[in-house]
Amino acid sequence: MAVDFATFLSTAPFILDARLPVLIRGRHGVGKSQVVYMIADQSLQLPVIERRASQMTEGDLLGLPDNRDVEVNGRKATTWNAPDWLVQACTEPVVLFLDEVDRATPEVRQGLFELTDSRKINGWHLHPETRILAAVNGGEHGSQYQVGEMDPAELDRWTVFDVEPTVEDWLRWAKSNVNTVVWDFINQNHAHLEHLGDFEPNKVYPSRRSWHRLDTTCAGGKLLADKENLDTVFNLACAFVGFEAAVALRDFVEKYEKQVTVADILDDGKVELTAEWGINDHAAMIEKMEASEALKPALSDEQVQNLANYFVTLPSEVAMKLWTVLGESDDVQNTIKLHQATSTDGVSVSEHLVELLGGGAS
Secondary structure (H helix, E strand, O other): OEEOHHHHHHHHHHHHHOOOOEEEEOOOOOOHHHHHHHHHHHHHOOOEEEEEHHHOOHHHHHOEEEEEEEEEOOEEEEEEEOOHHHHHHHHOOOEEEEEOHHHOOHHHHHHHHHHHHHOEEOOEEOOOOOEEEEEEOOHHHHHHOOOOOOOHHHHOOOEEEEEOOOHHHHHHHHOOOOOHHHHHHHHHOHHHOOOOOOOOOOOOOOOHHHHHHHHHHHHHOOHHHOHHHHHHHHHHHHHHHOHHHHHHHHHHHHOHHHOOOHHHHHOOOOHHHHOOOOHHHHHHHHHHHHHHOOOOOOOOHHHHHHHHHHHOOOOHHHHHHHHHHHHOOOOOHHHHHHHHOEOOOOOEHHHHHHHHHOOOOO
């Protein structure tokens, strides 16, 4: 069963605290590496040592002979210099992140058996506080990648998580990591975030990683702020996220100033701007309100009135999402005030809620 990143981030620390290794399986570009760094920073407060197992040889794993001669029971023997990453992982607490394990050679993967099972290799023992995480493209989606299968004995050394991050996972991360225009585009066009079907050879598809790279490129030249750059943005988008997503993004950027903002609803009360919206448009607005944290501080009476006017127009599932977001406010009075409010059209929010919960409104 696949889990989203929120579930992984809340579950994996228990396994890591037991000093057991964790393996993340999932599609390329979904943010597996990113979530490793997040868990290292937020839950473990440890630095990350990253090594790509696909690029490792046996020498990279075990070390190389040094130039000292030693004797064991009267016979000459060889001693070994351990690689730098292993010395560090054994002498100080770190997160040891092994990427692309299923692309490694059989010899390297066999060598990792002992490291993941016994926390030691070639006479070196991991620091008691060092944790091990790995990432692969195998599992359910393995047939789409040139990777080696992991047999039952190999998998048994890991605690395996198949990850399928949600759009909300990306939106939570992206609100402080990408340009507002790109965030708004994905918020209103979930289908363009990533390709979920099979992949045609040589065709460019969008992924969470490619959107971040496109955003970084556009932000560097401030390309999204000027319509004169539309053709450049389109050409860049074709290269990063493919033709279909590029067409949609160009159209979105061209009409961006017509987008309804949180301030339009909450501060200015322009609910009429949403008159022709469908459920997806309203859901996108609630996501925008949540990401902006506009509902967290204490709301003024005017803002509560504007919110009430908007609330009573919402489809039931979107209204309940807004109610949930409001409940996460830093000020409980926001929820109380909205519950007691009446729209300018005379609709009581409390009575409207009863209808929603009772299935009397659509």
